[in-house]
Amino acid sequence: DQQVKQNSPSLSVQEGRISILNCDYTNSMFDYFLWYKKYPAEGPTFLISISSIKDKNEDGRFTVFLNKSAKHLSLHIVPSQPGDSAVYFCAASAPGNTGKLIFGQGTTLQVKP
Amino acid sequence: DVKVTQSSRYLVKRTGEKVFLECVQDMDHENMFWYRQDPGLGLRLIYFSYDVKMKEKGDIPEGYSVSREKKERFSLILESASTNQTSMYLCASTWGQGNTEAFFGQGTRLTVV
Numbered sequence: 001d002q003q004v005k006q007n008s009p010s011l012s013v014q015e016g017r018i019s020i021l022n023c024d025y026t027n028s029m030f031d032y033f034l035w036y037k038k039y040p041a042e043g044p045t046f047l048i049s050i051s052s053i054k055d056k057n058e059d060g061r062f063t064v065f066l067n068k069s070a071k072h073l074s075l076h077i078v079p080s081q082p083g084d085s086a087v088y089f090c091a092a093s094a095p096g097n098t099g100k101l102i103f104g105q106g107t108t109l110q111v112k113p
Numbered sequence: 114d115v116k117v118t119q120s121s122r123y124l125v126k127r128t129g130e131k132v133f134l135e136c137v138q139d140m141d142h143e144n145m146f147w148y149r150q151d152p153g154l155g156l157r158l159i160y161f162s163y164d165v166k167m168k169e170k171g172d173i174p175e176g177y178s179v180s181r182e183k184k185e186r187f188s189l190i191l192e193s194a195s196t197n198q199t200s201m202y203l204c205a206s207t208w209g210q211g212n213t214e215a216f217f218g219q220g221t222r223l224t225v226v
Contacts, residue, residue, distance in 0.1 A: 009153070
Protein backbone atom coordinates (compact mmCIF):
# COMPACT_ATOMS: atom_id res chain seq x y z
CA ASP A 1 0.00 0.00 0.00
CA GLN A 2 1.80 3.06 -1.29
CA GLN A 3 1.12 5.91 1.15
CA VAL A 4 3.17 8.42 -0.83
CA LYS A 5 2.81 8.40 -4.60
CA GLN A 6 4.62 10.12 -7.41
CA ASN A 7 2.61 9.16 -10.45
CA SER A 8 4.92 10.63 -13.07
CA PRO A 9 8.06 8.51 -13.51
CA SER A 10 9.73 11.14 -15.65
CA LEU A 11 9.55 14.78 -16.70
CA SER A 12 11.43 16.67 -19.39
CA VAL A 13 11.61 20.48 -19.52
CA GLN A 14 13.59 23.11 -21.34
CA GLU A 15 16.28 25.05 -19.55
CA GLY A 16 14.88 28.28 -18.09
CA ARG A 17 11.32 27.00 -17.89
CA ILE A 18 9.42 25.85 -14.81
CA SER A 19 9.57 22.25 -13.60
CA ILE A 20 6.62 21.02 -11.57
CA LEU A 21 6.91 17.71 -9.74
CA ASN A 22 3.84 16.28 -8.07
CA CYS A 23 3.23 14.05 -5.08
CA ASP A 24 0.08 12.62 -3.48
CA TYR A 25 -0.35 11.01 -0.07
CA THR A 26 -3.08 9.01 1.57
CA ASN A 27 -2.51 9.35 5.32
CA SER A 28 -4.07 12.50 6.79
CA MET A 29 -1.85 12.07 9.89
CA PHE A 30 1.27 13.09 7.94
CA ASP A 31 2.30 16.55 9.09
CA TYR A 32 5.76 17.11 7.61
CA PHE A 33 6.89 16.63 4.04
CA LEU A 34 10.27 16.74 2.35
CA TRP A 35 11.78 16.70 -1.12
CA TYR A 36 15.08 15.02 -1.88
CA LYS A 37 17.22 15.10 -4.97
CA LYS A 38 19.35 12.15 -6.05
CA TYR A 39 22.06 11.83 -8.65
CA PRO A 40 23.08 8.38 -9.91
CA ALA A 41 25.48 6.50 -7.62
CA GLU A 42 25.04 9.09 -4.84
CA GLY A 43 22.86 9.33 -1.75
CA PRO A 44 19.77 11.57 -1.70
CA THR A 45 20.31 15.15 -0.59
CA PHE A 46 17.70 17.21 1.19
CA LEU A 47 16.15 20.02 -0.84
CA ILE A 48 13.24 21.59 0.97
CA SER A 49 10.53 20.73 3.46
CA ILE A 50 7.12 21.94 4.55
CA SER A 51 5.07 21.56 7.69
CA SER A 52 1.34 20.94 7.47
CA ILE A 53 0.65 24.27 9.17
CA LYS A 54 1.90 26.01 6.03
CA ASP A 55 0.77 25.86 2.43
CA LYS A 56 3.96 27.17 0.85
CA ASN A 57 7.67 27.22 1.52
CA GLU A 58 10.26 28.85 -0.69
CA ASP A 59 14.03 28.52 -0.90
CA GLY A 60 15.68 30.22 -3.83
CA ARG A 61 14.57 28.56 -7.05
CA PHE A 62 12.64 25.87 -5.17
CA THR A 63 9.10 26.25 -3.86
CA VAL A 64 6.97 23.54 -2.29
CA PHE A 65 3.19 23.87 -2.18
CA LEU A 66 0.95 21.83 0.09
CA ASN A 67 -2.78 21.29 -0.43
CA LYS A 68 -3.95 19.40 2.64
CA SER A 69 -7.54 19.00 1.53
CA ALA A 70 -6.38 17.30 -1.67
CA LYS A 71 -3.51 15.50 0.09
CA HIS A 72 -1.22 16.81 -2.61
CA LEU A 73 2.09 18.59 -2.72
CA SER A 74 4.21 19.89 -5.53
CA LEU A 75 7.76 21.10 -6.04
CA HIS A 76 8.33 24.00 -8.41
CA ILE A 77 11.78 24.74 -9.80
CA VAL A 78 12.12 28.12 -11.50
CA PRO A 79 14.12 28.59 -13.62
CA SER A 80 15.16 25.02 -14.36
CA GLN A 81 18.84 24.39 -15.04
CA PRO A 82 20.61 21.38 -16.62
CA GLY A 83 22.24 20.66 -13.25
CA ASP A 84 18.76 20.04 -11.83
CA SER A 85 18.55 16.84 -13.87
CA ALA A 86 18.20 14.10 -11.25
CA VAL A 87 15.66 11.86 -9.54
CA TYR A 88 13.40 13.73 -7.12
CA PHE A 89 11.79 11.94 -4.21
CA CYS A 90 8.87 13.19 -2.18
CA ALA A 91 8.75 11.95 1.43
CA ALA A 92 6.43 12.20 4.40
CA SER A 93 7.48 11.97 8.01
CA ALA A 94 5.72 9.08 9.72
CA PRO A 95 3.64 10.01 12.77
CA GLY A 96 5.22 9.34 16.14
CA ASN A 97 8.48 11.33 15.94
CA THR A 98 10.55 8.28 15.01
CA GLY A 99 12.28 10.08 12.17
CA LYS A 100 10.99 7.49 9.73
CA LEU A 101 10.41 8.81 6.24
CA ILE A 102 8.00 7.28 3.77
CA PHE A 103 9.11 7.88 0.20
CA GLY A 104 7.39 8.07 -3.13
CA GLN A 105 8.65 6.19 -6.18
CA GLY A 106 10.61 9.14 -7.51
CA THR A 107 10.39 11.30 -10.64
CA THR A 108 13.33 11.58 -13.04
CA LEU A 109 13.70 15.18 -14.19
CA GLN A 110 15.63 15.98 -17.35
CA VAL A 111 16.36 19.62 -18.08
CA LYS A 112 17.42 20.12 -21.68
CA PRO A 113 19.83 22.92 -22.62
CA ASP B 114 28.48 19.34 8.28
CA VAL B 115 26.76 16.07 9.05
CA LYS B 116 28.54 13.16 7.52
CA VAL B 117 27.12 9.71 6.97
CA THR B 118 29.66 7.29 5.58
CA GLN B 119 29.00 3.88 4.11
CA SER B 120 31.93 1.51 4.01
CA SER B 121 31.68 0.49 0.34
CA ARG B 122 30.43 2.17 -2.84
CA TYR B 123 30.25 -1.05 -4.83
CA LEU B 124 30.10 -4.68 -3.76
CA VAL B 125 29.77 -7.92 -5.68
CA LYS B 126 28.88 -11.01 -3.66
CA ARG B 127 27.91 -14.57 -4.43
CA THR B 128 24.55 -16.14 -3.68
CA GLY B 129 24.50 -17.58 -0.17
CA GLU B 130 27.27 -15.38 1.21
CA LYS B 131 26.82 -13.43 4.42
CA VAL B 132 27.17 -9.74 3.64
CA PHE B 133 27.87 -6.85 6.01
CA LEU B 134 27.13 -3.24 5.08
CA GLU B 135 28.53 -0.68 7.49
CA CYS B 136 27.38 2.86 8.17
CA VAL B 137 28.90 5.51 10.43
CA GLN B 138 27.57 8.97 11.27
CA ASP B 139 29.50 11.71 13.03
CA MET B 140 26.76 13.98 14.41
CA ASP B 141 25.58 12.04 17.45
CA HIS B 142 22.20 11.31 15.84
CA GLU B 143 19.90 9.03 17.79
CA ASN B 144 18.07 7.53 14.82
CA MET B 145 19.63 5.50 12.03
CA PHE B 146 17.98 3.82 9.05
CA TRP B 147 18.65 1.39 6.25
CA TYR B 148 16.74 1.80 2.99
CA ARG B 149 17.01 0.12 -0.37
CA GLN B 150 16.31 1.86 -3.63
CA ASP B 151 14.93 0.02 -6.65
CA PRO B 152 13.67 1.50 -9.93
CA GLY B 153 9.98 2.32 -9.80
CA LEU B 154 9.75 1.49 -6.10
CA GLY B 155 11.46 4.47 -4.50
CA LEU B 156 13.19 4.06 -1.17
CA ARG B 157 11.87 1.32 1.07
CA LEU B 158 12.73 1.05 4.74
CA ILE B 159 14.42 -2.19 5.81
CA TYR B 160 15.26 -1.55 9.47
CA PHE B 161 15.77 1.38 11.77
CA SER B 162 17.21 2.03 15.21
CA TYR B 163 16.38 4.83 17.65
CA ASP B 164 19.01 3.95 20.23
CA VAL B 165 22.01 1.75 20.84
CA LYS B 166 21.05 -1.94 20.81
CA MET B 167 17.49 -1.03 19.79
CA LYS B 168 16.05 -1.97 16.41
CA GLU B 169 12.72 -1.92 14.66
CA LYS B 170 11.58 -3.65 11.50
CA GLY B 171 10.73 -1.49 8.55
CA ASP B 172 8.58 -2.41 5.59
CA ILE B 173 10.82 -5.08 4.04
CA PRO B 174 12.94 -6.73 6.79
CA GLU B 175 12.87 -10.29 5.43
CA GLY B 176 16.34 -11.64 4.71
CA TYR B 177 18.06 -8.86 6.66
CA SER B 178 19.20 -8.18 10.18
CA VAL B 179 20.91 -5.21 11.81
CA SER B 180 23.28 -4.39 14.60
CA ARG B 181 23.81 -1.20 16.57
CA GLU B 182 26.45 -1.67 19.25
CA LYS B 183 27.59 1.95 19.24
CA LYS B 184 25.57 5.11 18.69
CA GLU B 185 27.51 6.15 15.60
CA ARG B 186 27.48 2.81 13.78
CA PHE B 187 24.61 0.87 12.22
CA SER B 188 25.27 -2.34 10.31
CA LEU B 189 23.02 -4.13 7.86
CA ILE B 190 23.51 -7.87 7.50
CA LEU B 191 22.31 -10.05 4.66
CA GLU B 192 22.26 -13.47 6.27
CA SER B 193 22.38 -15.39 3.00
CA ALA B 194 22.56 -13.14 -0.02
CA SER B 195 20.15 -13.78 -2.87
CA THR B 196 19.92 -12.28 -6.34
CA ASN B 197 16.74 -10.38 -5.44
CA GLN B 198 18.80 -8.44 -2.90
CA THR B 199 20.76 -6.81 -5.70
CA SER B 200 20.02 -3.16 -5.09
CA MET B 201 21.25 0.26 -3.97
CA TYR B 202 21.44 0.37 -0.17
CA LEU B 203 21.22 3.71 1.59
CA CYS B 204 21.95 4.50 5.21
CA ALA B 205 20.48 7.60 6.87
CA SER B 206 20.44 9.30 10.26
CA THR B 207 18.30 11.91 12.02
CA TRP B 208 18.08 13.77 15.32
CA GLY B 209 16.00 12.08 17.97
CA GLN B 210 12.83 14.12 18.19
CA GLY B 211 10.65 16.28 16.04
CA ASN B 212 10.33 16.69 12.32
CA THR B 213 13.70 16.93 10.72
CA GLU B 214 15.44 15.92 7.55
CA ALA B 215 17.37 12.68 7.22
CA PHE B 216 21.01 12.77 6.15
CA PHE B 217 22.04 10.03 3.76
CA GLY B 218 25.26 8.24 3.01
CA GLN B 219 26.56 7.92 -0.53
CA GLY B 220 24.98 4.50 -1.02
CA THR B 221 26.29 0.99 -1.63
CA ARG B 222 25.51 -0.65 -4.94
CA LEU B 223 25.32 -4.37 -4.13
CA THR B 224 25.24 -6.97 -6.85
CA VAL B 225 24.56 -10.58 -5.91
CA VAL B 226 25.59 -13.09 -8.56
